[in-house]
Amino acid sequence: MNTFTVVFSTAGGLALFLYGLRTLSDALKRAIGERMRELLERLTGKAYRGAIVGALTSGILQSSSMTMVLLIGLINAGALTLSQGIGVMLGSEIGTTITAQLIAFKIGHYYLPVIAIGFILAEVFRGKKAGDVGRIILGFGILFLGMDVISSGLRGLSEAPTVLHLLRSCGSNVVLGVLVGAGVTAVIQSSSAMTAMVIAMGSAGIITLPAAVALILGANIGTTITAMIASIGSSLSSRRLAIAQVLVNVIGVAAFLPFVLPYSRLVATTATSLTRQIANAHTFFNITVTLILLPLVGWLVWLTKHVVPGRETAINTAPQFLGDELLNAPAIALEQARKELFRMGELTSAMLHSCRAALLKGKRGEVNTVLETEEAVDALDRTIG
Known part of the structure; x- marks a missing residue:
């Protein structure tokens, strides 16, 4: 397989994956968006409740980045406090791992009938609840179609010794792996898509588990770019929330970095297939970081206020409850x-x-x-x- 085929297959598959993810997310929001709003409105000051809401919201939106953009809008509107936003943000880190777990189940082998069923339901019952269900199914089908195309394209990398050596070097040089993972994720602005590509590389046998772990750690840092962009021009508390996500992920990655190899050996005992091990590594990392930092929300608020000092202006002339996000x-x-x-x-x-x-x-x-x-x-x- 030549270089152009690999590049175009991977890029096309990534486009299908992201489109399927967006279709799925939009359909879920139409179906249960009102309940999601009620969950956020009932949010209390307790961090653990915020984390539960964050996990559910991120699971519904299928994206921690989209959850962060939504949180920035709500904090900018004064509907949530910074401490509540940080609690929700920590939970969203767990919810976003659902996509990786679904991909690792390899149910994507049946994407064609899934797409057909979803399309029929969406067209026949357009404007009804069954139509929303159809669009959800259709989104899943397109997502797994994209995953299959990515996997097919990445198998060609086995014929490219230089790229293969670079990918496998990420396991021995974990800092390189983190930088590569962060860079690619920042460009595509989707940690779910980056994780999907890592799982696809694992399925093709062109990457080791330690290298996959390093890339996923980097993806957790790279995904913060979306919130940073969304917070530009927003309130001080909104900018602090974006910085809080950066701090949480950098602290988590820095803590795990010296233990990538022993962590990989531990994760290897949880499943027999490499794809499942990669998905588990992603999930366990996010759960661990959330559980450790959840009791420290007050400290995170203090830290972000020192990193981003200042006071809110007395009169805010910008809309407080509405925004493009x-x-x-x-x-x-x-x-x-x-x-x-x-x-x-x-x-x-x-x-x-x-x-x-x-x-x-x-x-x-x-x-x-x-x-x-x-x-x-x-x-x-x-x-x-």
Whole structure:
């Protein structure tokens, strides 16, 4: 198999995998998006409850990155505190491992009938619950089709000694493996897709378990780029949450890095197939890091406030409850729009009181307040409209 065939097969398979993942995620949000919103609204200050909600949300969205973008929007809106957001974020690290476990089951051998059944249900029952179920099934089918194409393409790497040597070197040089995993994940912005490729390489026999573990550790760092991008221009607490994810993953990877080889030997005892071992390594790492750091949420809040110092401004002229990051969750966006309308009314009422104070009592300081509030109301009008 020549180089072009390997590259195009892998790229095409990756595109199918990501498209299937998006189709699956969108269908799940349409089917149970309202319940997901209720879960987030009932979130309390207890970190362990936040972690449970985070695991469920990430499992529904099939992406910890999408969960982080959603959290940034909610924290920016004032619907969640930073400590609550960190608890949910820790749980989302566990929920995102579901995809890898499903892939390792090798149920993708039946992707063609799965795609057919999903398509028929989606078309026949369009606009109904059964149609949503069909789109969920269709998303799974396309996801596994992409996985099969990736596996077929990567088998050609066995004929490329240089690439093969580089991949296997990631096992002995774990720092190299972490850097490669982080770099690739940052580019494709999906740790699930990176993990899928690692499992595909394991299935093709072109990678060792220690190398796979190193690449997956790197993927956990690389996936934080999405939240960092989403937090640009948002509130201080939202930026702190993005930094908290970076800190959590860097701390976790740094703690595991010296023990990659013994950890790999331990994981090897959990299953006979390499693909299952890779999926288990991914799951066990995320569970361990979450369980260790969950009681330390208060310390993480303190640390992020020192890494990203500052104070929130007194008047936030930007929309607090709405943002582009919520467009992927219509049920939540609709509820946030309702809250934004109420806030718009409250700001307008406050602005009228300030106008009265400025005009009738000669309080010149109120003029700036009126202008700032008017800017916020105008921004809300543009956002909601």
